[in-house]
Amino acid sequence: MCAGLPAELTYADAVPPLSATDAELIAAAVDHVLAAEGAAAEVVSVHVADDALLHTLNRTYRGVDRPTDVLSFLLTDQGAAAAAGPLGDVVISRERVRAQAEHFGHSERREFCYLAVHGTLHLLGYDDADAAGEAVMAAKAEAVLAALGVGR
Numbered sequence: 001m002c003a004g005l006p007a008e009l010t011y012a013d014a015v016p017p018l019s020a021t022d023a024e025l026i027a028a029a030v031d032h033v034l035a036a037e038g039a040a041a042e043v044v045s046v047h048v049a050d051d052a053l054l055h056t057l058n059r060t061y062r063g064v065d066r067p068t069d070v071l072s073f074l075l076t077d078q079g080a081a082a083a084a085g086p087l088g089d090v091v092i093s094r095e096r097v098r099a100q101a102e103h104f105g106h107s108e109r110r111e112f113c114y115l116a117v118h119g120t121l122h123l124l125g126y127d128d129a130d131a132a133g134e135a136v137m138a139a140k141a142e143a144v145l146a147a148l149g150v151g152r
Contacts, residue, residue: 012049016094022109025148029113032144033120034087041087044120048112054093069096070115072122090119106152113150117141 009023018026030044051067058064058071074088092115101111118128121137128134145151 008043008045010045010047012047012053018048018112022112025109025150026112026116028148029117029144029150030120032147033117033124033140036140036144037121037124039087039124041085041123043086044116044123045086045089046116046119047089047091048094049091051093051095054091054096057091067093067096069093069100070119072119074123087120088123090116090123092116092119104152110145110150110152113145113148114141117144 009018009026011017017023026046030046033039034041034044054069054071055065055067058066058068061071061073069092071091072088073091075086076088092112097108097111097115101108104111118137118141121140122128126133126137126140128137
C-alpha cells in the first residue's frame with residue numbers, strides 16, 4: 001500500500017468536510033479492502049458530494065434519472081490487476097449517507113465507511129446486480145467494518 005493515505009478525500013462545493021477522524025477511518029477502510037483483495041492499486045479517490053451531483057452522474061453514466069448513494073469510476077479496465085497507482089474514483093452522496101444512516105439506525109461514520117468499501121469493491125470488479133452478488137459484497141463490507149471496529 002502507499003506510504004500516505006490510500007484514499008484521497010475531496011468535497012464538492014457546499015458540502016462540509018468530514019472530521020479528520022472520519023476521513024482517516026474511511027482511508028483505513030479503503031486500505032483494508034485493497035489489502036484483503038490483493039490489489040496492487042494504491043489509491044482510491046473518494047469524493048463527497050450532494051444528491052444533485054450524484055443525480056447528474058447517475059443519469060449521465062448509468063441512464064438512471066435519480067440520485068444514488070455511491071458511484072464508482074474505474075480508471076483502468078484491469079481492476080484489481082492494475083499496476084500500483086490510482087485505481088479509480090468513488091463518489092458518495094452526503095445526503096444519502098444521512099438518510100440511510102437514519103433509516104438503518106447507525107452512525108453516519110459507519111454509512112460513509114460502508115459506502116466507501118462498497119464503491120471500492122465495485123472498482124475491484126464486484127457487482128451487486130443480483131442477490132448473490134449483493135450478498136457477497138455486503139459480507140465483504142461487513143467484514144471490513146468489523147475488522148475496523150465500526151459497528152452498528
